[in-house]
Amino acid sequence: MWSGRPWCRTDPSRRTECRAAALCSGPRESPYRRPPPAPGREACRAAWHLKGIDVNDAGQVHAYIVYLRNLPYSEQLHWLSFNEEPKTGIAQRAVATDFKGEFSDLPNPLGKLLSIVQRWDHDRVPWWTLRDDNLIGRVNTPLTSSRDEWAESFMDLAKLVVEGFETKPIRVRLDQAQVPYTQDDKTIALLEKLLNKDGKSTDRLTGLRNVQHLRSKAKGHVGGSDADDLAHSALTEHESFANHFKHVCQLVAGDLETIKKLFL
Secondary structure, eight states, rough: OSSOOOOSSSBBBBOOOOEEEEESSSOSSSGGOOOOOOSEEEEETTTTTEEEEOOTSSOOEEEEEETTTTTTHHHHHHHHHHOOSSSSSHHHHHIIIISOOOOOOOOOOOHHHHHHHHHHHHTTTTTBBSOOOTHHOOOOOSSSSSSHHHHHHHHHHHHHHHGGGGGHHHHHHHHHTTOOOTTTTTHHHHHHHTTTSSSSOOOOOHHHHHHHHHHHHHTTOEEEEHHHHHHHHHHHHHHHHOOOHHHHHHHHHHHHHHHHTTOO
């Protein structure tokens, strides 16, 4: 963030002033001010846009002053109000691409997942439909220790991915394969039946199952509830809500690749 003279650490062996970057924990209280699903651009439609923002390992959003200066003055003040000292350096991806001029090969599970559904939307595949153009921009990795933010991230992910599946084309495939199903079977169950149509396997779409389960349980607020257990398990196994979300996104991306092969 800005703190008089913004700086970033590009070399762990020495502290270097870097008038390129500013670090912040926000802003995130309105939809268009939340960090993007992948490194790139933040925007308020028809008003302003901000290029080159990213998130470091401490969950702080950082932006380049050369681009911040192009924002409307009121928006600059808004970003300034969230300014804080950096807790670590800028994102590894930003160092690689923006300073070293290298391609980044760092894993980005959410980016991979979004790339798949965007491709499906572009190709107009029969088994999945983008219900709302705004959904892709709303799905974000939770960056704080807030359980509500974590739960909302899974809610948005479920709306985008799970609710996009089309029941009729899946049933057509099951009919063609002579696989029985009931009218009460939901899309994930139908897809799993199609996945195991040979009758010899019992594979599950673990990522999609996790998303749907977390969506229905993670918003609970009663002490000792399923929501508490899920949150505790996520933090115990993955250390942070962000790491847990990335893990599930990786599983979902794998599920989506598997589902695509079922319709080839």
